Amino acid sequence: MTTAALIVAAGRGTRAGAGLPKQWRPLAGQRVADQTLMALVDHPRIDQVMLVIHPDDVAHLAEWSSHPKVSHCFGGDSRDQSVLNGLQALAGSDVHKVLVHDVARPCLSADLIDQLIDTLDIHQAAAPGLEVVDALWRGDEGLVAGVQDRSALYRAQTPQAFHYDALLEAHDAHPGGAADDVEVARAHGIDVAIVPGEESNLKITRPGDFARAEDILREQTKKEEHMDIRLGNGYDVHRFGEGDHVILCGVKIPHGRGLQGHSDADVGMHAVTDALYGAMAEGDIGRHFPPSDPQWKGAASEIFLKHAADLARSKGFTISNVDCTLVCEYPKVGPHAAAMMTEMARILGMEMDRVSIKATTSERLGFTGREEGIAAIATATLIKAQ
Ligand SMILES: Nc1ccn([C@@H]2O[C@H](COP(=O)(O)OP(=O)(O)OP(=O)(O)O)[C@@H](O)[C@H]2O)c(=O)n1
Numbered sequence: 204m205t206t207a208a209l210i211v212a213a214g215r216g217t218r219a220g221a222g223l224p225k226q227w228r229p230l231a232g233q234r235v236a237d238q239t240l241m242a243l244v245d246h247p248r249i250d251q252v253m254l255v256i257h258p259d260d261v262a263h264l265a266e267w268s269s270h271p272k273v274s275h276c277f278g279g280d281s282r283d284q285s286v287l288n289g290l291q292a293l294a295g296s297d298v299h300k301v302l303v304h305d306v307a308r309p310c311l312s313a314d315l316i317d318q319l320i321d322t323l324d325i326h327q328a329a330a331p332g333l334e335v336v337d338a339l340w341r342g343d344e345g346l347v348a349g350v351q352d353r354s355a356l357y358r359a360q361t362p363q364a365f366h367y368d369a370l371l372e373a374h375d376a377h378p379g380g381a382a383d384d385v386e387v388a389r390a391h392g393i394d395v396a397i398v399p400g401e402e403s404n405l406k407i408t409r410p411g412d413f414a415r416a417e418d419i420l421r422e423q424t425k426k427e428e429h430m431d432i433r434l435g436n437g438y439d440v441h442r443f444g445e446g447d448h449v450i451l452c453g454v455k456i457p458h459g460r461g462l463q464g465h466s467d468a469d470v471g472m473h474a475v476t477d478a479l480y481g482a483m484a485e486g487d488i489g490r491h492f493p494p495s496d497p498q499w500k501g502a503a504s505e506i507f508l509k510h511a512a513d514l515a516r517s518k519g520f521t522i523s524n525v526d527c528t529l530v531c532e533y534p535k536v537g538p539h540a541a542a543m544m545t546e547m548a549r550i551l552g553m554e555m556d557r558v559s560i561k562a563t564t565s566e567r568l569g570f571t572g573r574e575e576g577i578a579a580i581a582t583a584t585l586i587k588a589q
């Protein structure tokens with residue numbers, strides 16, 4: 204089951220003034236649509252992106268038309284018709300969660316995306332809102348005609364996050380004319396949780412908004428230039444003993460002998476876990492899960508890896524990549540490498556192409572060559588914008 208972003212980009216941007224539709228105009232060295240696409244495509248928890256464009260705009264797609272994560276379809280005459288077309292184009296691609304986003308909001312943060320995806324685990328839907336802080340007036344012919352109670356009022360933003368099947372059903376049933384997908388979902392009985400919106404996540408609507416968005420993006424880039432980048436390494440060895448299988452990087456492989464250890468002896472997963480702890484200067488598995496503690500006897504090593512990954516995220520790090528080499532003559536790792544990478548990526552909450560598992564023999568030399576045990580060496584990179 205995957206998470207998709209659906210970017211509506213079929214509008215004409217009439218309020219942004221004459222010229223190209225706003226999404227194809229320059230912004231901080233790219234175009235508006237490129238900035239929005241990059242924010243979603245580069246997010247490790249977004250598996251695919253559906254870009255909904257106007258039929259006249261195919262030529263503007265440029266290199267996005269061949270990007271492996273990006274597909275496109277054509278929108279309709281209204282925003283909600285464009286969303287429905289995008290949802291229908293996603294049908295059959297195993298989408299579980301979908302984040303619907305305006306192309307005109309290029310400054311959304313990775314944290315907001317994470318928060319929406321996480322909130323969907325406990326709510327039917329989630330959307331960012333900003334509390335109204337200014338007093339509100341009603342106006343009549345240039346005069347203040349009254350005040351409006353602002354308590355409980357929010358300014359709605361996107362992305363708006365839903366369970367895919369429920370949102371498709373809601374759009375199918377909606378007569379049209381909704382301002383956003385929250386309105387469509389609520390009309391279908393779906394409760395929507397409000398997560399804190401971001402002032403920086405502005406919608407480019409009028410000509411002056413380009414300069415504001417440009418300033419925000421340039422500020423964000425400056426922050427990214429001051430990245431805290433950490434490398435960690437991990438090394439582990441387990442000896443062979445009695446048994447009929449080994450567990451390597453979460454995959455059970457039949458083998459004439461088993462690996463001995465306090466836990467399930469998953470030597471590869473232990474090396475990656477230690478690489479993560481190492482990158483944070485947080486010791487090693489033994490410090491967090493002491494072998495003297497009987498509760499970890501026979502434990503699935505997934506617990507340790509998940510703990511290290513969660514600790515990294517709680518400290519504000521993104522896990523950029525992990526790389527692990529298993530050193531053994533047998534079992535042969537190649538046939539299982541894809542399954543191992545899938546399992547490790549799942550536990551780490553990372554994209555497959557950021558998780559590498561490979562193997563080598565030691566040319567029959569040393570303890571691994573004599574098939575006395577298996578060794579694993581791993582590296583991990585953590586990054587945090589400062
Ligand atoms: N038929 C439409 C109308 C709007 N949108 C998208 O919905 C979002 C709504 O933002 P808005 O600022 O209203 O965009 P436009 O409709 O392009 O702007 P305007 O109303 O100024 O013409 C935009 O990402 C826009 O591209 C769309 O995909 N299909």
Ligand SMILES: C[C@](O)(CO)[C@H](O)COP(=O)(O)O
Nearest residue numbers: 305359360361382383384406
């Ligand atoms: C969906 C939306 O971005 C929420 O703020 C907004 O309603 C869409 O843009 P519009 O200006 O209302 O067309």
